[in-house]
């Protein structure tokens with residue numbers, strides 16, 4: 001998806017100031033971002049309280065929305081740079097097209113992973129005939145300096161590895177979890193896993209001590225280390241944990257996201273990740289000028305999505321602190 005903020009605020013991300021030096025339990029309630037009357041999008045990252053979890057730089061949770069009598073998701077061609085988009089559906093179907101010529105429909109349980117790198121454009125639409133409900137998460141991963149100019153790519157993985165144990169069904173989207181490794185290409189040490197908990201289940205799952213983690217309740221509610229987590233909220237877990245305890249009085253779907261703290265400094269605005277305000281301004285200009293950096297999305301019937309007005313970018317180039 002595209003960043004649906006009409007007036008997105010430039011975000012400075014990265015560095016280690018916000019990384020907890022040990023275990024934490026910080027509740028991030030999320031913020032509603034308006035997208036018309038029908039669609040409710042909750043922004044979990046970045047928020048005022050937290051900007052990154054490992055390289056995870058953006059988390060939107062949308063739906064479930066009844067799209068029976070609407071066209072559902074209609075996101076015109078828009079650009080990305082310097083990041084990967086990880087698209088994950090709990091319900092519905094999405095038709096993805098991009099400037100590489102990809103023309104793919106994906107459904108729940110399937111990973112749509114787009115590496116923007118140097119630059120890409122894509123559109124996302126509910127097919128004309130679509131399932132009743134649309135429910136999912138749009139996640140972005142920041143690319144480290146060594147890979148942020150990589151050639152754009154799109155991967156569709158219809159089958160993902162995972163395991164079932166004690167009422168938990170784990171599906172690994174990115175990285176490794178519990179001995180299963182996703183086929184999705186990752187450019188930093190990170191993980192993302194869907195945890196489907198049966199009603200009444202209580203499990204303890206393994207974590208990497210040097211990763212920081214957060215867990216989002218996408219559906220149902222759960223208790224994470226005894227902290228109640230309602231649907232649509234996220235709990236930051238910090239670092240230094242060997243495991244986390246999960247309890248689901250009712251059936252719940254959680255998304256566990258983690259990774260090595262991301263120390264590089266980033267600037268993120270609208271759908272772009274760069275290193276300076278000047279870079280962001282250049283990407284915006286190139287999108288407006290239909291620069292070949294992004295290419296054309298063949299097969300999409302309609303105009304491209306213009307960038308919102310570029311705000312003053314008080315963002316000076318900053319040294320990368322380590």
Ligand code: MN
Pocket residue numbers: 001002003078080085122271
């Ligand atoms: Mn997008």
